[in-house]
Amino acid sequence: xxxxxxxxxxxxxxxxxxxxxxxxxxxxxxxxxxxxxxxxxxxxxxxxxxxxxxxxxxxxxxxxxxxxxxxxxxxxxxxxxxxxxxxxxxxxxxxxxxxxxxxxxxxxxx
Amino acid sequence: xxxxxxxxxxxxxxxxxxxxxxxxxxxxxxxxxxxxxxxxxxxxxxxxxxxxxxxxxxxxxxxxxxxxxxxxxxxxxxxxxxxxxxxxxxxxxxxxxxxxxxxxxxxxxxxxxxxxx
Numbered sequence: 001x002x003x004x005x006x007x008x009x010x011x012x013x014x015x016x017x018x019x020x021x022x023x024x025x026x027x028x029x030x031x032x033x034x035x036x037x038x039x040x041x042x043x044x045x046x047x048x049x050x051x052x053x054x055x056x057x058x059x060x061x062x063x064x065x066x067x068x069x070x071x072x073x074x075x076x077x078x079x080x081x082x083x084x085x086x087x088x089x090x091x092x093x094x095x096x097x098x099x100x101x102x103x104x105x106x107x108x109x110x
Numbered sequence: 111x112x113x114x115x116x117x118x119x120x121x122x123x124x125x126x127x128x129x130x131x132x133x134x135x136x137x138x139x140x141x142x143x144x145x146x147x148x149x150x151x152x153x154x155x156x157x158x159x160x161x162x163x164x165x166x167x168x169x170x171x172x173x174x175x176x177x178x179x180x181x182x183x184x185x186x187x188x189x190x191x192x193x194x195x196x197x198x199x200x201x202x203x204x205x206x207x208x209x210x211x212x213x214x215x216x217x218x219x220x221x222x223x224x225x226x227x
Contacts, residue, residue, distance in 0.1 A: 004152075031213045042114070042201050042218025043153070050212060088152055096141065096207075096214055097166060100153040 003027055004091055004101035012107045013079055021074045021104045023089035030094040032065055032072045037086040079108045112136070114219035116202050122225045123192055131187045131222045135204030141214055143203045144177055144187050147221070153201065159185065160207065192226045199223050 007022045023032070031050045035043035047056050049065035049072065056063045060083075062075040072089055089101040115134045123129050135142050140161045145153040155169040159179045170176070174192075179185040189196055199221040205214035 041220055045215055048213050092213060097155060097158060103152045
């Protein structure tokens with residue numbers, strides 16, 4: 001059973017464009033994380049959000065945790081080729097057992 | 111400092127053979143996770159170790175899969191009688207799990223790509 005659905009699955013955009021990736025669930029999570037993974041490497045943690053409604057910014061990336069702690073979004077402003085990769089969300093119900101989303105593969109064209 | 115290392119980086123085996131995959135976590139990290147990732151997909155939780163506590167094995171897909179962690183450090187994931195559907199990238203992650211942490215900051219290794227012919 002896939003508890004975390006990400007959309008879109010694939011996204012190809014031009015450099016300088018903005019984009020939003022969504023992570024949705026019918027379950028409540030105590031925390032939610034976003035990772036970026038490049039080919040041949042393990043995922044790298046970008047951010048952890050723990051409070052409903054929380055917004056965190058990391059340079060051009062903005063992360064939001066839904067008020068009900070069931071969903072999250074990642075917004076990238078002025079995308080760059082270096083942002084290319086597989087973006088994964090992961091939720092935890094307070095048990096340290098992380099459920100990963102289906103992934104969004106982003107390609108930013110120069 | 112050194113990150114999480116995994117070996118081998120690639121493993122090709124024949125159906126029915128046993129394989130062992132190794133994970134060396136970051137020194138001092140008390141939590142260790144194993145995940146499986148099919149081509150370009152999300153990660154599937156397999157097993158989780160925390161200190162001396164009994165591991166959470168709830169994600170292991172069958173009794174052909176087992177894992178151990180010796181001395182609270184190195185971990186080995188063993189797959190017996192491999193099947194073609196076991197082909198995937200197996201990722202290991204470790205976390206320092208500091209006192210008071212509500213969440214884990216997982217540091218991932220590069221993975222072992224397993225191909226079962």
